[in-house]
Amino acid sequence: MDDPKPQPPTPPAPGDCCSSGCVYCVEDLYQEELARYQQALKDWRARHPE
Numbered sequence: 001m002d003d004p005k006p007q008p009p010t011p012p013a014p015g016d017c018c019s020s021g022c023v024y025c026v027e028d029l030y031q032e033e034l035a036r037y038q039q040a041l042k043d044w045r046a047r048h049p050e
Contacts (some may be wrong), residue, residue, distance in 0.1 A: 009033035
């Protein structure tokens with residue numbers, strides 16, 4: 001069964017955010033991706049106890 005460990009998202013580079021209050025700010029999108037990654041990692045660890 002192929003079940004690779006989830007990889008964390010790449011954080012935005014300094015300067016990626018334009019600080020103009022965009023509805024879909026790269027910082028917000030990163031936080032959403034990070035939350036999905038953390039849940040995926042938690043689920044993966046449950047399937048692969050050490």
